[in-house]
Amino acid sequence: MQKLKIGVLGCANIAKKSVVPAILSISDFELVAVASRTAEKAQEFANLFGCEAVEGYQKLIDKKDIDVIYMPLPTGLHEEWVLKALEADKHILIEKSLAMNYSSAEKMVQKAKEKGLLIMENFMFLYHNQHQIVKQLIAEGKIGKIRCFRSSFGFPPLPSNNFRYNKKLGGGALLDAAAYTIRASQLFLGNDLNVKAASLNYNENDIDIFGGAFLKNKNGLFSEVAFGFDNFYQCNYEIWGSKGKIIAHRAFTPAPDFKPLITVEQQEEKFDIEVPAENHFINILHEFVKNVRKQNYKPKYDEILNQAKLLQEVRDIAN
Ligand SMILES: NC(=O)c1ccc[n+]([C@@H]2O[C@H](COP(=O)([O-])OP(=O)(O)OC[C@H]3O[C@@H](n4cnc5c(N)ncnc54)[C@H](OP(=O)(O)O)[C@@H]3O)[C@@H](O)[C@H]2O)c1
Structure with missing residues (x-):
């Protein structure tokens, strides 16, 4: 079975401590590159994990040798980078919470549906x-x-x-x-x-x-x-x-x-x-791989939307 080539968007703590070590421990993945807003940070991270360092998120998204993006960015940056990554035909494993509000979640899921790609929230x-x-x-x-x-x-x-x-x-x-x-x-x-x-x-x-x-x-x-x-x-x-x-x-x-x-x-x-x-970080990666291989996307879209709906309801009712 072909490996899924994965790139990491942002040198987040959670990526360094838990998710990238889990990625490296799974034979389904090949860690290709990591992107940061700064070249030095990307290089430092890449040196730790033996992959390519990329300066700037768009450059990583544009790479043709990547199938999957792991996105541990703050929620407020998700919509922009998710839409760009989906446009570039990448599957996405994304840190919680996916969206600032329900309509933003809908927009991202709609795009994933149109492109026939998996987007899954990392509730390990x-x-x-x-x-x-x-x-x-x-x-x-x-x-x-x-x-x-x-x-x-x-x-x-x-x-x-x-x-x-x-x-x-x-x-x-x-x-x-x-x-x-x-x-x-x-x-x-x-x-x-x-x-x-x-x-x-x-x-x-x-x-x-x-x-x-x-x-x-x-x-x-x-x-x-x-x-x-x-x-x-x-x-x-x-x-x-x-x-x-x-x-x-x-x-x-x-x-x-x-x-x-x-x-x-x-x-x-x-x-x-x-x-x-x-190690539930490894377990959720297996779940991600299984769903990509089976092209089984809808349950994950539904989970995302249900979660985003409830978070939106909390915000609306509390305010
Ligand atoms: N699933 C879990 O167990 C788990 C646990 C903890 C956190 N999380 C989630 O993972 C995500 C990252 O959390 P973290 O604690 O690892 O955060 P963090 O270390 O602060 O990482 C966030 C990354 O986002 C990038 N970034 C881009 N623009 C930024 C800005 N204006 N300000 C700050 N960072 C910016 C930075 O990467 P560059 O500087 O390299 O560009 C930074 O390293 C969050 O969505 C969080 O909810 C999940």
């Missing part, structure tokens, strides 16, 4: 076995019928020059941290959720620093999510059922060597399950 936690184990516990009746889903993702303040505090670049806790809790809500309650209530609290620069939302599906099941950039660290979800409760700890960001815990509580007992460590 979805491909960690922790959540399959939770699903299995629910299917075995360990907590009875699901009554509600709750999730929190938040952390203490980041350095003030981080792009997450820049409105134009798509800063704010909604597009960053809330995105995980809302994606996880869909994993357990399905795709027919709507946001019924929401709160976003903004700082002096109009950046949403913390917030929460209440989502409900057609069967009346609901999700409560909370998120923030100036919060005590939380990274979990719980599913409360008629007969018990499951808590998934460190649900969104387990490092490749970390064994996340699942706690199951029932009337008579409470026990922990230690989930084997695994």
Whole structure:
């Protein structure tokens, strides 16, 4: 099978620390090049990973020897570079959140459809076995019928020059941290959720620093999510059922060597399950490759649009 030739747009921390090492560990990919706004940064990154350094994003997009672009740019830059990359016939694996708003997500998905290319949001936690184990516990009746889903993702303040505090670049806790809790809500309650209530609290620069939302599906099941950039660290979800409760700890960001815990509580007992460590960055790359090879694009378009719809509803209702 031919390798997918991949280029990286932007020397982001997440690319350096997690995604590019994962790319290099998979035989389906050949890392061809990395682009940065500056030649020096591109060269430094390229030296680390043994690929070509390119100055300027458009030059990488124009390369004929690249099939796939991994795009870890801030959300505010996505629409411009996604449309250019799709125009150049590249499949795209893109960091969350894809879009600043729903209409921007629609525009990018529409272009991907027209071009017959995959665009997929890099929610790697979805491909960690922790959540399959939770699903299995629910299917075995360990907590009875699901009554509600709750999730929190938040952390203490980041350095003030981080792009997450820049409105134009798509800063704010909604597009960053809330995105995980809302994606996880869909994993357990399905795709027919709507946001019924929401709160976003903004700082002096109009950046949403913390917030929460209440989502409900057609069967009346609901999700409560909370998120923030100036919060005590939380990274979990719980599913409360008629007969018990499951808590998934460190649900969104387990490092490749970390064994996340699942706690199951029932009337008579409470026990922990230690989930084997695994690298969900590698897992999601396999999912990406599978979908490119099968030309199976629609489910990923639908996932993107559903997620963007819910984020937009939170923004609209909170404002
Ligand atoms: N899936 C995950 O687990 C995960 C985890 C963390 C972050 N993320 C996502 O990955 C993306 C990158 O996050 P990060 O924490 O790695 O950020 P980062 O280190 O700040 O990287 C962002 C990159 O964007 C490029 N960029 C272009 N214009 C920029 C501007 N005006 N200001 C800042 N950067 C600019 C820069 O690349 P050059 O300077 O090389 O051009 C920079 O290295 C975000 O969308 C974030 O939400 C995902």
